[in-house]
Amino acid sequence: MRLILTLFLLIASPLRAEVDITPVESAGGLEAWLVEERSIPFVAIDLIFEGGATLDPDDSLGATALMAALLNEGAADMDAQGFAIRAEELAARFSFDAGRDTVTVSAQFLTETAPEAIALLNTALTQPRFDVDAVERVRAQMVASLRRDALDPNTIASRAFAEAAYPGHPYARPSEGTPESVAALTRDALLRAHEGAIARDRVHIGVAGDVDAETLGPLLDTLFEGVPDTGAPLPPRAEFAAEPGVTRVPFEGPQSVVAFGHAGIARDDPDFLTAFVVNEIVGGGRFGTRLMRELREKRGLTYGVGSFLASGFLGESYQGRLSASNADVGQVVDLIRAEWDKLASDGVTAEELDRIKTYLTGAYPLRFDGNGAIAGIMASMQFQEFGIDYVNTRNGLIDAVTLDQANAVAQRLYQPDALRFVIVGQPEGLN
Amino acid sequence: MFLRPLLLASLGAIVAALPALANxxxxxxxxxxxxxxxIEDNRAPVVVHMVWYRVxxxxxxxxxxxIAHFLEHLMFKGTDDLAPxxxxxxxxxxxxxxxxxxSWDYTGYFQRVAADRLGLMMQMEADRMTDLALTEDQWRPERDVILNERGQVVESQVGRQFNEAMLAALYKSHPYGTPIIGWRHEMETLNGDDAKAFYRQHYAPNNAILVVAGDVSADDALELARTHYGAIxxxxxxxxxxxxxxxxxxxxRRVTMEDARVGTPYVSRMYLAPTRHDTEDAAALQMLAALLGGSPTTSVLERKLNFEQGVALSAWANYRGMARDYGMFSLGIAPVEGISLEExxxxxxxxxxxxxxxxVDTEQFERVRQQIRASEIYALDNVQGRARQYGVGLSIGLDVDEIExxxxxxxxxxxxxVIDAASLLLDRNSSVTGYLTRPTEEAMN
Structure with missing residues (x-):
């Protein structure tokens, strides 16, 4: 079969992300971004609370994570069973998660039972019971999970990298604590973590689905009834401080995990978007990136390699990650250094930049994939301090990036002499 | 609690009103x-385009x-018209x-793209259905890639290795006992000729299913399909x-695996079970799995073993009927510290x-039914998930009616x-029980 190759020159005129965002302010002063979608009778709400595990005191590591895991383990007059049964009766779905920078709450519920579901979620946010039996049960699960993590080379690599990167800052600590710290957490520590994390002054609200602004306002006021105005103060910024070099962590297995990186670029830095575009060319987690081409496609050295701007709420780094056979690690490290050298001196090409722009602008609308995803994006955009019109201006900003700008930023971003490698495994061939 | 009957009634009404969307x-x-x-879904100007091969x-x-998985990788290496x-x-x-x-029963290729690019996706997918071009320069490094993939996703993860050992013991003869990615010593010998032979034998329109989901009408999609695939x-x-x-x-059968990388020891059991081709049996098993293990809080196993007896960190039950030849029911328990795997x-x-x-606890049974009905509504939000459901179903030999x-x-x-179906779990002849544990202190020294 002959293909008409000219067809391939057909370039995507960027799809508009057809997302119509309504800012909603409730009578009680809560702000939310709403995307109405009336065709399926359910609503998705995402809450992002700034702070997360960085709020844990040094003597209570893991308190925020254990607290969040207990929010659906009993509230108000319901024990863990009672709360779960009530959620099942309503066919409502709640999830609570604590990360390094945030506590997130995701809820999906049917239009029909929205008031009941919101009232139930309110009890989880404001009246969690932290019953002794629930605390011990979930604590045991968390300790078991931390013991598994301690034997997982990827987690070991992440932790070792964070320790090297942010000495003395909460970013250097494991977000879920350690088996020992979690075993020692008191009920008071959980209550304090709850008070510190769940507050109005740090929440971002995204909503998508079968609800209009008039109905949403009162629902949000019900959801936040009893949530305190202010939470715990946030820690200071984290400065990237890892020295160049190689850290080896011995670990038995056929492969090594290689984590690497250096200082990054903050989200509010004027160069951030350009750096994002350049990184997509280099290691954006797809086929066809420079790193994938050099390490996987040409040489078969790894199943997958990616790089990412780890721009957190309090600090930023630029990192990459892959797994490779122990015997190949020396070669892998050399190739990464060589690629960094090339990027720092030559930057990217006009063709690469054009291709990535077409991809990024074309793929953007694909993210808005259903109510659940859209609610999450709405909350996350506010957390990241984007304006409400960003959805419509973002593709234009990407198209406007010039080759000179991209390469100026590449020169700033790629620092071959600053690279710190953390290698977990039994690597061979390292210089 | 007065709400419950009211809710059931109103949910019924919601589901009854769904066809406008679901149909x-x-x-x-x-x-x-x-x-x-x-599958038409006009909420966003996007389509998912999938081709599933019944192999x-x-x-x-x-x-x-x-070789099936190796070929899947090589399908991105180019055709007579497309460079690698x-x-x-x-x-x-x-x-x-x-x-x-x-998977064991199917191989699938998919793209998510703006709806007006559907024709182009079909043109390229149709091209590689018949015109795959493979040189040694292409398949050799890719064989290293799949070996690295095995190293990363199986050999570096003790739970996955344990799972391989369990399946190999469960199936005495059927190839479901062989890992999809392959055994390392056989993968090391695969070559381009093997891939080509497998490709020629199995990749053809009369062994393929096209699933298009998203912002396109059935007529337009079918017209495009005739143009691009109909010519093959x-x-x-x-x-x-x-x-x-x-x-x-x-x-x-019983399997014991000891490994220093085990963080949480557990017991896993797998039973051979009916597939979705036996609709009634499969439905009863699905309900059984939901009752035994469908919730981390209220399911029977969690309630008894975790909440009441306090012997489990967690306990689970799962049924997988979407297979061509054999389904599987699985159970497991991760005991708390101080409780042995035997206990x-x-x-x-x-x-x-x-x-x-x-x-069966009648109230729990009603809640599970309630959630299943609601899951139909939530599932409509995920167009790619719906597309997969049809792809898997058709490629294992279900018809559209059985899926719907x-x-x-x-x-x-x-x-x-449900209770009748549970008798499957009382006969261990068609099962394998595995212990995954850390080496004893003695062995570690």
């Missing part, structure tokens, strides 16, 4: 035998384990994402797949016996049928 699926067959399913790891020749990597590059240049997957002749030599089937299982297994078995004796009436089949299950 937008059409099904047809091209002249060359290629099946076409179109997978369970159809591999002897000593060639991993160009397929994905064109998808990306059009703002899309693409990938592929291999059927392969007249396509044969119905025939696999080695299981002899009678007269003895239970954990005994508690798990006792909990099942008790469940069968006591019968599954919720009704679940709804028709009675508590008595």
């Amino acid at each position: 937008t699926v059409s099904h047809s067959t091209l002249d060359n035998g290629m099946e076409v399913v179109v 997978g790891a369970a159809d591999e020749p002897a000593r060639k384990s991993g 990597g160009e397929f994905s590059a064109v998808v990306e240049a059009n703002g899309g994402r693409d990938n592929a997957f291999t 002749p059927a392969n007249p030599d396509m044969v119905e797949r025939a696999r080695a089937m299981e002899p009678p299982h007269l003895a239970e 954990g297994e005994a508690a798990l078995d006792a909990a099942i016996v008790e469940f069968v004796q006591d019968g 009436t599954w919720i009704d089949a679940l709804d028709a299950v009675t508590p008595e049928q």
Whole structure:
């Protein structure tokens, strides 16, 4: 079969992300971004609370994570069973998660039972019971999970990298604590973590689905009834401080995990978007990136390699990650250094930049994939301090990036002499 | 609690009102035998385009384990018209994402892209259905890639290795006992000729299913399918797949794996079970799994073993019926510290016996039914998930009606049928029980 190759020159005129965002302010002063979608009778709400595990005191590591895991383990007059049964009766779905920078709450519920579901979620946010039996049960699960993590080379690599990167800052600590710290957490520590994390002054609200602004306002006021105005103060910024070099962590297995990186670029830095575009060319987690081409496609050295701007709420780094056979690690490290050298001196090409722009602008609308995803994006955009019109201006900003700008930023971003490698495994061939 | 009956009634009404949205699926067959399913969802100007081949790891020749998955990788290496990597590059240049997957029963390729690019995706996918070009420069490094993939996702993860050992013990004869990615020593010998032979034998329109989901009308999608896929002749030599089937299982199997990388020891049990082809049995087993293990809080096993007896960190039950030849029911328990795997297994078995004796808790049963009905509504939000459901179903040999009436089949299950189905779990002859544990202190020294 002959293909008409000219067809391939057909370039995507960027799809508009057809997302119509309504800012909603409730009578009680809560702000939310709403995307109405009336065709399926359910609503998705995402809450992002700034702070997360960085709020844990040094003597209570893991308190925020254990607290969040207990929010659906009993509230108000319901024990863990009672709360779960009530959620099942309503066919409502709640999830609570604590990360390094945030506590997130995701809820999906049917239009029909929205008031009941919101009232139930309110009890989880404001009246969690932290019953002794629930605390011990979930604590045991968390300790078991931390013991598994301690034997997982990827987690070991992440932790070792964070320790090297942010000495003395909460970013250097494991977000879920350690088996020992979690075993020692008191009920008071959980209550304090709850008070510190769940507050109005740090929440971002995204909503998508079968609800209009008039109905949403009162629902949000019900959801936040009893949530305190202010939470715990946030820690200071984290400065990237890892020295160049190689850290080896011995670990038995056929492969090594290689984590690497250096200082990054903050989200509010004027160069951030350009750096994002350049990184997509280099290691954006797809086929066809420079790193994938050099390490996987040409040489078969790894199943997958990616790089990412780890721009957190309090600090930023630029990192990459892959797994490779122990015997190949020396070669892998050399190739990464060589690629960094090339990027720092030559930057990217006009063709690469054009291709990535077409991809990024074309793929953007694909993210808005259903109510659940859209609610999450709405909350996350506010957390990241984007304006409400960003959805419509973002593709234009990407198209406007010039080759000179991209390469100026590449020169700033790629620092071959600053690279710190953390290698977990039994690597061979390292210089 | 007065709300419950009211809710059930109103949910029923919601589900009854759904067809306007849910009934937008059409099904047809091209002249060359290629099946076409179109799922319309106009919420966003996007489509998912998938081609599923009715061939997978369970159809591999002897000593060639991993060839189905290797071929899946090589399908991105170019055709007579497309350079290696160009397929994905064109998808990306059009703002899309693409990938592929291999299972025992099927191999699938998909792209998510703006709806007006559907024709281009079909043109390229049709091209690589017949015109794959492979040179040694391309397949050699890719063989290292799949070996690295095995190293990363299996050999570096003790739970996955344990799972391989369990499946190899469960199936005495059927290829479901061979890992999809292949055994390393056989993968190391695979080559381009093996891949080409497998490709020629199995990739053809009369062994393929096209699923398009998103912002396109059934008529337009079908017209495009006729243009791009309709021109490919059927392969007249396509044969119905025939696999080695299981002899009678007269003895239970037990597997013990010790590894220093084990963080949480656990017991896992897998039973051979009916597939979705036996709709009633499968529906009863699905309800059984939901009751035993469908919730981390209220399911029977969690309630008994974790909440009441305090012997489990967690306990689970799962049923997988979407397979061509054998389904599987699995159970497991991760005991708390101080409880041995033997004690954990005994508690798990006792909990099942008790469940069968006591019968189904009517309130829990109603809540599970409630959630299943609601899950139909939530599922409409995920167009790619819906597309996958049809792709898997058709490629294991279900018809569209069997796929679409599954919720009704679940709804028709009675508590008595669930208890009958649970008798499967009381006969361990068709099962394997595995212990995954750390080496004893002595062995570690």
